[in-house]
Amino acid sequence: MxxxxxxxxxxxxxxxxxxxxxxxxxxxxxxxxxxxxxxxxxxxxxxxxxxxxxxxxxxxxxxxxxxxxxxxxxxxxxxxxxxxxxxxxxxxxxxxxxxxxxxxxxxxxxxxxxxxxxxxPDNLMPFQQFWGMTLTLPQLGSGTGAQPFKNKEDYEKFIHRMKTFAEWTDTAIVNMRKGMATGYVLPKTLVVKMIPQMADLSKKDTGNVFYAPLKTLPAALDSNARLQLKNEYTATIEQYVLPSYAKLKQFLQSEYLAKARTSSGLDSLPNGKEWYAYLIRSWTTTTLTPDEIFATGEKEVARIRGEMETVKTSTGFKGDLPAFFNFLRTDKQFKIFSTPGQVLDSFRAIKDKIMPRVEQMYGHLPRTGFEVRQTEAFRAASASAEYMQGSADGTRPGVFYVPILNPKEFGYTGMECLFLHEAIPGHHFQISIQQENDSLPKFRRFNWIGAYGEGYALYCESLGKELGLYTNPYMYFGRLGDEIHRAIRLVVDVGLHSKGWTREQAIKYMLDNEPLSEQEATAEIERYMAIPAQALSYKIGEMKIRELRNKYAQQLGNKFNIKDFHDELLGDGCVPLSVLEEKMARRFK
Structure with missing residues (x-):
């Protein structure tokens, strides 16, 4: 166009x-x-x-x-x-x-x-190691994402997008130079992670994700048309895309890195405290202050640690909680995989196990298909497990992506709660049911509100025992590990962006309170540095949903129906927490 x-x-x-x-x-x-x-x-x-x-x-x-x-x-x-x-x-x-x-x-x-x-001025820091156009474009261009590659016109459309990316790149560099001049720059530790990403995406070899659609050129084209399309598509990659990533790599490495900041939080930027307060309102849909969130986090961390102590004791382990964390991270009995396929098959087995009970707890099930896939290599090192929504018309399934850098180091104790959150009945159910509901206006069918969406997915982790999971103490401890992880976020995110905490201080707090490796904790803390306040939405939303379930279960007694609760909870799609409270009150008054 x-x-x-x-x-x-x-x-x-x-x-x-x-x-x-x-x-x-x-x-x-x-x-x-x-x-x-x-x-x-x-x-x-x-x-x-x-x-x-x-x-x-x-x-x-x-x-x-x-x-x-x-x-x-x-x-x-x-x-x-x-x-x-x-x-x-x-x-x-x-x-x-x-x-x-x-x-x-x-x-x-x-x-x-x-x-x-x-x-x-978020446009002065237009991308980082976790989010941004630089990572979205290759996901779309992989041939397995939302961008269709079914016919010649589809390929020509993405050719146009790739050409425009060169203009986006030039704008990003101009903006980042403005940021360097005005004090709006990213933390140095994030820039270090961005440089290899740009280097990988600038490589001229068939392993680069941008070349993948060339393997599935439209069969309907004759040989001459296929060759012409292949040449044009390849030329666009090599004249526009690869040079753009090379330019970004060079700029980050030779110019931006030296000007990147040594501080970790948003409060070190001009107007940073006001910016962070805005992001809290945006992500949590509440008027909570940083201090209120920090105090809630500390309270929840203490509560969950107490339950962790009880589970640890039940296993017969004799050391303290940090020693138990180390045991779970390093003991060979928790490293049971040798190939990525085994990891993916184990997630698929969780789905098969829970579905009969899921159908007892949810009256409305989504029609959209569902798949488990390994995260692509170009972004796996900085990625968390995630859900990528399917299409509303059912032609593209929802996908649960799992980053597997080394399957022999992939611990199994957190797999059940991770699946409940990212896949079923978490994000896949919530997003698919919302998109499929054509009684909603489109801006609501395709809307996302983190406090609701992530809060609901975290709530789903608490359903494990009701769904027949968490049957051994180590798996249940994995669930507690994920729960305390979200509580810790309330502490470290506010600590980083409102209380002057350093990256290292936040990493230590995380390692002291949950069974993560230092590499995992570092990736998490750097994620919070990159996208301030986003991580707050999980626990804030989950606490509200759990509060509502407990309230109506107590009020209605034997008349409380969990199917009705879940169907009402999901029936209107993502809504701000105040709107959620009002609509649930109308339904269960």
Whole structure:
């Protein structure tokens, strides 16, 4: 799609939206006006964020890659949010049905917090070792992700994206130089991890993930057309993509690293404390202060450590808790794998074991397919296990990705709770059910709110015993290890970004309180350094969901039905925690 057509589309959206806004102000029917507004919002947002459109299965913009870190784009985004804030002022909320009121509240929150976030210059630190365009593009270009590679047009669309990435790269370097001049730079320890990523993605060899789609060129093309497409695709990789990653590597290594900061937290940046407070509101959907979160974390760590002591004692182990952690990390009885395939098969066996009981606890099961895969080599070293959503139309399954650097060192004690969180009934159920629910407006079907989504997935870890898992003390201790891990996050994330903690101080706190290797703890702490406040959402959300379940189980007694609770919990997709509390109260009053 040409840039001219892109601008014409945006103009058409704007003019259509203006009419929609006038209707909202003039019409007494708030419901009809809101439906128009939320649909226009989603459509315009997909043009602004075409990679999100691809992830959502909306393929009309698969050839676009917005330079979303440019000042021009941020100005457009500010205007976009302002227009929708103004339009919502014309809605009569008193006339809205409960589900429409949820849509109104969610859209109001999304555009308000989106506009507020533009006050902070995150575009001056446009990528890091964990997230960013530099890692998203190869995932899309791998041929196994959300970007389709079914016909010649699909390949041509990604060719266009690869060419635009060169412009994105130049913008990123300009922005990072501005950051160097104004004090907005990444921690040095993160930059060290980014350099080898850029080096690997700049290599001109068939092992580079960008070449993978060339192995599956469309069979419908004749030999000449296939050769022409192969040559054009290869030339784009080698003229635009590989030089861009090489340029980023060189810039990071020879220029940026020397200017990167030695501090670990956001509070060391200009306006950093205010920025972190904003990110807490954004990620947790609460008004909790850093000190309140820190205190909650310390309390939860102490509680879970007490339960860990009880489990340790039950195994007959004679040493203290740190010694037990070391025992779990290093003893050969917990290292039972020799190949990546064995690790993946063990995760698949967990699914087979739990599904009969899952069906007793959930009335509504997703239709979307599900797979377990090993994380790609180009990002495995810095990746955590994760879930990648499937497509709403069912053509692409949801995927549970597992990074396996060395299967002989892959401990099994945490596998059950990890599967419950990332896969079933965690992210796969929640995201798939949300996407499949076509009674929701699209902006809600494809929305993500960390406190709800991650909170629910962490809640799912607590269902293990009900699902027939955690049958030996070591597996249950693995579950406690994951639970304390999320409680520790409340302490170390706030410590890093609000209390002046160093990276090393945070790593030590983590190692003192859970059975992780130093390598694992370091990767986790550096993740929190890279994406402040994101890690807070898990425990904050989980505590709210567990509180609601306990409340209604106690209130309803024998009338409490766990299927009804879970179906209501998941039925409206991701919602802010305050909205969740209100809607559950309406259902179970």
């Amino acid at each position: 040409s840039l001219t057509k892109n601008r014409l589309l945006l103009l058409a959206f704007t003019l259509s939206f203006a009419a929609c806004t006038n209707m909202a102000k003039q019409s007494g029917n708030g419901t009809d006006s809101l439906h128009h507004i939320v649909q226009h919002y989603y459509d315009e947002k997909m043009l602004l964020f075409p990679l999100d459109a691809t992830m959502n299965g909306e393929h009309q913009y698969d050839g676009l890659l917005q330079i979303d870190i440019s000042e021009h784009f941020r100005q457009r985004l500010d205007s976009f949010y302002t227009r929708y804030l103004q339009s919502l002022q014309g809605i009569d909320t008193a006339s809205l049905a409960p589900n429409d009121l949820i849509s109104y509240l969610m859209l109001l929150r999304e555009v308000s917090i989106g506009k507020e976030g533009l006050r902070f």
